[in-house]
Amino acid sequence: MADQRNRVIGLDQGWEVLQRGITKLINSLEGRPGDKAFNSDGWSEMYTYVYNMCTQKPPNDHSQHLYDRYKESFEVYIKNTVLPSLREKHGEFMLKELVQRWSNHKLMVRSMSRLFNYLDRFFITRRSLPTLTEVGLTCFRDLVYQEMRNNVKDAVIALIDREREGEQIDRTLLKNILDIFVEIGMGSMDAYEMDFEAAMLQDTAAYYSRKSAKWIEEDSCPGYMLKAEDCLKREKERVGHYLHTSSEGKLLERVQHELLTKCETQLLEKEHSGCHALLRDDKVEDLSRMYRLFLRITRGLEPVAAIFRQHVTDEGTALVKQAEEAASNKKAEKKDVVGAQEQAFVRRVLELHDKYLQYVSECFANHSLFHKALKEAFEVFCNKGVAGSTSAELLATFCDNLLKKGGSEKLSDEAIEDTLEKVVKLLAYISDKDLFAEFYRKKLARRLLFDKSANEDHEKSILTKLKQQCGGQFTSKMEGMVLDLTLARDNQSPFEDYLRENVANNPGIDLTVTVLTTGFWPSYKTADLALPAEMVKCVEVFKEFYQIKTKHRKLTWMYSLGSCNVIGKFSPKSIELIVTTYQAAALLLFNSADRLTYGDIKAQLNLTDEDVQRLLHSLSCAKYKILLKDPATKMVGPNDAFEFNEKFTDKMRRIKIPLPPMDEKKKVIEDVDKDRRYAIDASIVRIMKSRKVLQYQQLVLECIEQLGRMFKPDFKVIKKRIEDLIAREYLERDKDNPNMFRYLA
Template identity: 35%
Template sequence: MFRNSNQARGKGKAKAKGKGKSQFKSSTKRKQGHYTSNQEKFFSFLNMTDNSVDRTRRANFSNVPANGINRNLNILNIKPTTAKKIVIKNLKSEPKLPEDYREQTWDKLKSAVLAIQKSMPNQYSLEELYQAVENMCNHKMAQTLYSRLHSLTESHVSRNIEQFLAESMDRFLFLKKMNETWLAHCNQMIMIRSIFLYLDRTYVLQNPNISSIWDMGLELFSKYILLNTLVQTRVVEGLLMLIEKERQGDNVDRTLLKSLLRMLTDLQIYEQAFEQKFLQSTERLYAAEGQRLMQELEVPDYLAHVDKRIHEENERVLHYLDTGTKYQLIHTVEKQLLSEHVTNLLQKGLNGLLEEKRIPDLTLLYQLFNRVKNGLAELCLSFNAFIKKRGRTIVIDPEKDKTMVQELLDFKDAMDNIVISCFNRNEKFGNSLKEAFEHFVNQRTNKPAELIAKFVDLKLRKGNKETTEEELERLLDKIMVLFRFIHGKDVFEAFYKKDLAKRLLVGKSASVDAEKSMLSKLKQECGGGFTSKLEGMFKDMELSKDINVAFKQHLNTQHTRSLSPIDMTVNILTMGYWPTYVPMDVTLPDNMVKFHDIFKEFYLSKHSGRKLQWQPTLGHCVLKARFKTAPKELAVSLFQTLVILLFNKYDEVSYEYIKEATNIEDSELRRTLQSLACGKARVLNKIPKGREIEDNDKFRFNNEFSHNLFRIKINQIQMKETTEEQKATEERVFQDRQYQIDAAIVRVMKMRKTLSHNLLISELYLQLKFPVKPADLKKRIESLIDRDYMERDKDNPNQYNYVA
């Protein structure tokens, strides 16, 4: 094909020489007309498709020169055939455009732009206008075209400023007029750009220092409208006025706000012209509002107002403010309404919210304080202070001793619930809660430990039917939480041990499983050494059961005929495991003495070398009594039994006689008679009547006694703790502590040999597990010096030496 073209070109030249120039020109015009026709078809296609036209095809046609000849045959889809051959000849001169082509084309484009700016009908089609722009660009008139378009747009925008300079114009009307002008300008620039799109995509792209047609429109609008100081000020003040009205509760046109703020953003003056003033006005508004509402509103109402304000400001960002403003805006609201009033809010309302357990308000308080710096730290400190203050009122007041433990459990549950529900299970708040409880529980030395032990005793007694096994287990877990806060755990151990002994010996334990569960919890918390004696008590009870089975078999084989029908059960207690009981000799009936002697002989025959010591204070009996109304069974203590048995012989006996016949200690006898004659179940009548037992009182068996139950429990007095017992327990704890302090001092001195007083005290504080005062330690040191366990240094009296 290439060779044929050359041959055709050679033949064409030969013919031209023979026929002259006129033939060549005619051929050239015909070919020129052919190519021009195809180029016009392409422009028509481009106008109809606008942006959807294929860029590759446009690029290929962009190489078409001014004379309309394109030498790329493939673009025109012209294929050589054997019948015809195409001959291409060079022109000696290119055709010229009409002299008035530039002006005529610009007049056409100018009229179209003016029509758009004046919102009037356009007499030319967009296709024709687009074609005109492309033709001018292709004929190297792009720079002139851009310059004239710039001048025309600038002239139109500059005329618009006059309508905004009238001072009498209402602010809202001013904003609406500005918005209308802005929207009209945007629409105009969109339409103008669609006409001059070819200019925008060729000349503008090839010159980076020239703004696009859209940017040119924005720059001119900014220059003549908003960069005018008066106009810009009135726009910003109008916007601030609308936002302030909305903050006051009025309905405003959010669409207008959004459009104008978008205008400021598009013109790139949002931050400079509006944002700073907006944030300043916001700060002034909320600073004044915070001061005023702190005086007028209660804390829950104030918190609800702050939450509402933050929500409103977030809505403003969502609807019309620039997203970049959000952080500074919300920070300003939080600072003025929260940060500045953290201390006052906590002092004014936190205690009330915690006292009343206002879960929703406390949740909101936590969420809001979490938004400000150091808010949660301040809240945690105030929370801690409240717990210490409230807890101290529970612990210190002796009048609340009966309800102290239950109040502490309820208080702990309430505070735990607040930490979980309101404070998002925040670990710092949980630790602060524990520290506060540990602080105030130990404000009253020893008493909380004693009362917790007694509370456990109350819940583990057989008569406690208020709770199920599952509820009792949960309650024991809660009690163990309180137990962990106690420093003097040895006090708890002493009272728990004494009460456990009574429950086991008198048969008042609610459940062996519950007892062992509590023992397991104590062992897990304090170790095996803490519970070793308690475990020994349970072992003694189990061994005693086996011994009693063997003893009854022994009685059946040897002593059945000679003994009265008494069913006797004996508990063998290892002295080291059980509390120390004061020995007491009482006068027992002869048939009881016989049983004692038989059991003693039986036991010692099995376990030689051991010594048995009877403890009558722990004995209890079941008596069959015949009253006038009906026979009854009386569950009573051994002391009560001895008193009642006297009335088998006498109808009336005096106090002095009872004391002499039973040999019961005076204070114990008075308690016993009081329970029989002055309690709810009065099997004896006291003469004269009264609550107190006097030396000259007399007692008569109450034959008229009646009761709904067949078995009546009167031995509750055995479970009650006397003042003497309490003091004795406390004294035992004190003595045990003295021994532990002495052992600790000797242990430290034996290891260190020589030690100063201050260092010795510090070491003792680390080793001792119970609270102790420096004065008490000093007394024990002096005692050990007197007993020659240690001595003072002769050269330095403040230093001690160990004596080997």
Template identity: 35%
Template sequence: MAEEDSFSSSATTSQEQEQLENRNLIVPSVAADHHTDDLTEASTTLSGFAGVKLGTGSVKKLVIRNFKDKPLILENYTEEAWQKLKEAVQAIQNNTSVQYSLEELYQSVKNLCSYNLSANLYKQLKQLCEQHIRAEIHQLREYSLDTGPFLKKMDKCWQDHARQMIYQVSFENKFLEETNRFYAAEGRKLVQKKEIPGCLYHIKNLLEEEVDRVRAYLSLNTQKLLIAIVEKQLLGEHLSAVLQKGLSYLLDENRVEDLSLLYQLFSRVECGVQVLLQHWIDYIKKFGNSIVTNPVKDKTMVQELLDFKDKIDFIIATSFLKNEKFIVAMKDAFETFINKRSNKPAQLLAKYVDSKLRAGNKEATDEELEELLDKVIILFRFINGKDVFEAFYKKDLARRLLLGKSASVDAEKSMLSKLKQECGTAFTNKLQGMFKDMELSKDIMIQLKQYMQNQNIPGNIELTVSILTTSFWPTYIPKEIQLPPEMERLQENFRNFYLSKHSGRKLQWQSTLGHCVLKAEFKKGKKELQVTLFQTLVLLMFNEGDHFSLEEIKMATGLEDRELRRTLQSLACGRARVLIKNPKGKDVEDGDRFFCNEEFNHKLFKIKINQIQEKETIEEHTITTQRVFQDRQYQIDAAIVRIMKIRKTLNHNVLLSELYNQLKFTLKPSDLKKRIESLIERDYMERDKENPNQYKYIA
């Protein structure tokens, strides 16, 4: 018979039908072309076709029945089949070629199992594998226990063992290929269709499901390979796409839990954390730039930066497990964007500190203020132009000290200590000198009081003077004014007293910093007015007359026009109007006349009349900035001379490199070139005659 028997009623002749009628057929099964088993009958032999009666052109009924008795197995077949299997397993274990085909080995196993020999077959295979493993372990025991080679040998044995398992060759590889193909498509779909939070949680669920499936159905050795494929296709291939789609949203909305999951998932993928780190840096720089480079946000810049820093710190601690790389990257990013706008952040930071240390600030307790100052110092640490901060901080500190506007001496000294710790003694020497001047002034006032009592100097005005060392304090522009005779006598008395103890010193009065307490009597009661010296000069005129014009007040006080108008505006147009302006209006105009407001009334006895404060004038800002730049020139000159004195001869580019390393503020090559030229002109150094780019130090 042929290998395949086909039956077709239309193809059977009538003669054949008669011969086959009422006849039982036995159709033996046919073995594979290349193999004949040694069984008496094939195990899959079919029983006859009983009761088949072929009619003309149709089959009425076909019934297939099994043999009643299974054919007997040939003698020695079990031993011969096992020998084949044993040789094949040993060939695999020894990494040699197998003599038999897989089909032949498969058929042998199938035949043995069909005769209920599977348990014995399993036992023999198990023993064979255990013998091989024991032999391998015995070799390891005899191997050198040197950690590196021993572990490499053990790893090789394990890899060989895993590679030899039929599970890996016949199932695992194909399974992993299909898994890779499936999740490649799933990954593309996820990134395109799902929002970032949903995408992350879906990936997390898929990974958990795969782990559960491996533990339930597969070898645990498959888990690592399988999970690596899932991670790669769902995340590894789409790292930037996922971050571009949703990282900014998660950070803007402070989605801490989602960010934690994002970090955990990216940590599982090769280069995942590094890619996340780069996008993290880009986000910080972009967000920071939007704060620093936008002049509209100048009023809120520092507070926004502090809030942003708090937010970033919390995310690093909570979501990124305090990863040191993210901390360092954050610091570098802050330093980059905060210096994009030269000098302005330093100036605004000093102003912010002034607002927190000034009297009247009731926003925070002492502990909260201390914590806030610590955060300010961290921002200060990122700023390159620390000398700009120092200049504006010093100017504001001077006002707080001289006008008694400091909220807390302890807070002031705490801030000073933090700056000293951050920048060194040289940075805070002048600031400490300001505090020292204020303490010495208190002692001098005690001595002045005794002096005036001993000299029997009459007068009902109590004078308090602060003696300021010029080099410690900001630069103030002296303003000439006309003082009342009583005040002039007091100044002269103090001058005589002070110079008698400190001969050779020069005193210069700073009228812009003076302030007074005046006792005033109105129809509705007595009041104490806390006013500036300029306001005092105007108010004292009304002891001599009922009304004065703008021009008359200007002649009598000697005040500069803009200063006078601001002073009159504070007295006649502010909240506490002790003067009346005619005609009425918010601004002081030429021809205006001023009267004493005898009907003035206020619920408080002590009334502070604030001067109308201009925003920091262009003049003041220019003076402060010029002083910073002048100080920088001195620092550059000193650094150049110091370097050249040590090196004697130096190339231009090397000199610039040294200066960049030593100086702590932002430098332009053109500025350095000007300072080098200045030092050459002053004979501190010279150019090499043969090489203009080479400098020589002149002793």
């Protein structure tokens, strides 16, 4: 060894030694019989030859020549051995041969790189040349890959298509082949993407285009979606088995485009099995699949949501139409029958909302697009009236029926709570929330004042829900009403104590007074009823008690809201009569007179004709004839006379004599219209105060946006309120532009 290091090694002499080693390596790779492979001493000797040939002084430094011959060794081996073996094979056999050749080549590169390692460490580094590994791989790429890539690509794609048709293929072989496309890029994915992936994606698109054209004609919408979902699943698995992970998104996008995007409209609108049919037939599983599939596509869910919105709108509109037809058919029947139908209509709308809210949750994964579609659909038909009643009134009446004693909705406490929750959700779709609030407040007042509320906890519960939905201002008056009733109950005990302590003032009649706060309660008609003496004493004693408690509040007596229990001493038996204060006052007149004319009663009670006619009708012409009317007609007239009916009797010992209900709807609407005018005025002033100068169109839009949570203002009304504010000098028109307004501070 010492002699070898000291003498100069010629290029041809040294290369002859190295070539013998290279030949042994090739024979070993090819499995040819021959000399034994080098042992460690043999490799060490060859490495020393390379070292010495590279470290000799010029002109005997053979580094460049060795670098060139290193490359030539690969080229000769590839041209003489590798390429001929590949050219004679085709299809799957060619692919297997290529995998083996690539494996052998990588092994040869590793071995040769170790042998010529000194070049890598010093010569290549100093000259900034490609490394030995790069040179070896580049030879394979330039000579083998470039020639074979198209054949390989075609063979691989053919195998993939065969697998798509259900054949078993050698997935490991494909994985190894596609690894060559990746590895040959030496850190870049260009070879894989340009030489294989692009063609594979194009073939995939063509394959599924053919399949789609066939399936869309032959299969139902659910059947087609099952196949599409299965194809997407298999393509995803295909990536896991042998394609590069970077292909997954691009591959699935192509499949989705061909199977879903291109035929979405045709698929969704299939006559007997499309989206409409799936919704109609409650095909929950198929709808969930439809959502999963079209969620993958950009804006793919929009047509599904549009069909969903239209379907829900159609179903809701059909409910409104049915209710209208039923109401028109029942007009001749009793009012309570029509009322029951309206209640049933609200119940059906709630059930419809339940059903499709569940669809949004379970089939459409609570996607915002479907929540929006549901909202828009319900806003369409929830704001249609039924039989002359607005949806706001119907919903308020439904709540009243749910919460009052003896309502038709016989439900458990849990069911009532659940229904109240649903009602409040439905209220979100109603534009006239202020109208609902006023109707609800009227009915709440009746429940509270006449002890018709079935459960105080439910009353408080719905107010909490309404507050969360619509804000504190929406429920502030209603909460005040409930508080008033609580305070009134607390006041009753001190009042009774006061009566016991002041026996001389005790009127001898049980009296319960409910003090209401004016701002909380609906406005009621007041009348200066001339109370009978027995009642006057009751009023006076409570005034004295209340003045002791507070001297700064004025009591206004609302006799129209009062009720009395009167004992009627009829000749068959005494009967307790539950009547209003007006009715009681009229009956007590007959304690001192046997016969009274209409004029007498009106004069002594100091009431209007409307009130007198209502109360006398209830006492003489309705179910219970406590008074006898002369003449005995069904209508009360100014020339009638009345007598106490001593012979009246009833199987009950206690009966309630109702007054004919007054039509409150007109007054509620009038009150709401008045409140709306104030709200519009306030909104316009608020906007103009902050903006100072604003165009008409922008002012109207901002006003609608501000008030939209409670009601939708009418354009004409806004225009009228603007004119009124100009007249009252809150605003002024611009002299040059009549559509521009200025705020006047």
